[in-house]
Amino acid sequence: MPLIYVLDELGAKLIRDREGLSKLDWKSTNNDIGLLFLEHMKLVNDFRIGIELASKKHGYQILKHITEAELKRLHEYPLSYTDENGKQKKSRLIPDGYYLIEDDNGDVVNYFVEIDRATETVRSEKSYRSFTTKILLYRAFLESGEFTKMYGAPNFRVLVVTIGDTRVENLIWSTEQIENADFFCFTTLNYLNQSNIFEDKIWGIANEEELFSLID
Numbered sequence: 001m002p003l004i005y006v007l008d009e010l011g012a013k014l015i016r017d018r019e020g021l022s023k024l025d026w027k028s029t030n031n032d033i034g035l036l037f038l039e040h041m042k043l044v045n046d047f048r049i050g051i052e053l054a055s056k057k058h059g060y061q062i063l064k065h066i067t068e069a070e071l072k073r074l075h076e077y078p079l080s081y082t083d084e085n086g087k088q089k090k091s092r093l094i095p096d097g098y099y100l101i102e103d104d105n106g107d108v109v110n111y112f113v114e115i116d117r118a119t120e121t122v123r124s125e126k127s128y129r130s131f132t133t134k135i136l137l138y139r140a141f142l143e144s145g146e147f148t149k150m151y152g153a154p155n156f157r158v159l160v161v162t163i164g165d166t167r168v169e170n171l172i173w174s175t176e177q178i179e180n181a182d183f184f185c186f187t188t189l190n191y192l193n194q195s196n197i198f199e200d201k202i203w204g205i206a207n208e209e210e211l212f213s214l215i216d
Contacts, residue, residue, distance in 0.1 A: 004038065006031040025069075036119075043115045044068065044096050047161060047192065051099060054197040058215075063108065064100035071095055074150070081140040084123060084132050091129075093137040095158075103215070110156035112138070118163050122170045123177075132174050135181050143180070157214075159203075160186045168204055175206040182206050185214070 007015075007026060016024040048065070055062055066074065071094055078090040097113035116131065123132045138158055141147050148154060162168055168186045175181050182205060191202040201211045 006033075040096075040115060040117065043117070043161070043189065044113070046189075047097065047113055047115065047159075047197075050192055050197050051101075054199065055101065057196065058198055059104040060198070061102040062099060063102050064098070066098040068094065068096050071098060079137055079140045079144065079146065081136045083136060084130070091133070091137060093134075093141055108153070110151060110153050112156055112158045114158060114160045116160055116162035116167070116171065118167050122174045131171060132178070135175055135178055135184065138183075139178065139181050142183070156183065158184045159197075160184060161189060161192050162186065164188055164190070172204055172206055 007030070009028060012024050012026040015021075052062065054060070075092055075094055078092050080088065080090050083089050095112040096115045099111045099113070100108060101111060102108045114134065121130045123130050142155065147156060160171060162171060165188060168188060171184075171186050175184050185203040185205055187202045187204065191200070195202045198214045201213045201216075203214060204211055
């Protein structure tokens with residue numbers, strides 16, 4: 001059985017002192033974690049390993065990586081958006097990760113990452129939060145100018161990794177129901193574990209039958 005190690009108060013103090021930090025963003029409640037959170041973190045780290053290996057192979061540079069914990073602090077204000085029922089709402093957008101990648105031609109791309117384990121519905125006719133809500137929030141983030149204001153770039157892609165082909169099809173369908181949401185790319189955990197994130201044709205997008213690669 002694998003062992004899971006967590007940082008305690010003494011370890012946090014040691015890191016703070018060694019790094020010369022006045023404050024370390026750690027508290028004891030960080031260790032109050034469950035199996036769902038651990039599975040989520042494992043998949044987030046699997047993606048990070050995959051993108052680092054793919055970047056190394058192609059000579060790409062990861063100029064910046066922001067974790068989910070850091071994004072929670074960075075994206076502290078709610079965004080205004082119109083939900084799938086036409087109601088005005090506000091909610092925070094907290095991605096599972098962010099990567100700023102420079103390719104071997106010097107071109108730079110902004111990627112947000114979403115690890116989807118099918119724990120929320122694709123679309124809701126009631127007030128429940130759904131994956132469609134996430135699509136609408138990302139669109140509002142882009143169209144409102146908040147993304148450019150925060151990241152200094154005109155656009156981004158959202159890389160969604162989910163549990164299987166049927167879920168990918170359903171998420172693509174939900175994206176096709178929304179205008180100006182063609183910056184979402186979808187693949188499965190199985191593809192992620194067996195493929196090169198940039199090179200292999202493993203990504204599906206709205207209104208396209210064929211899979212494509214991120215470097216096409």
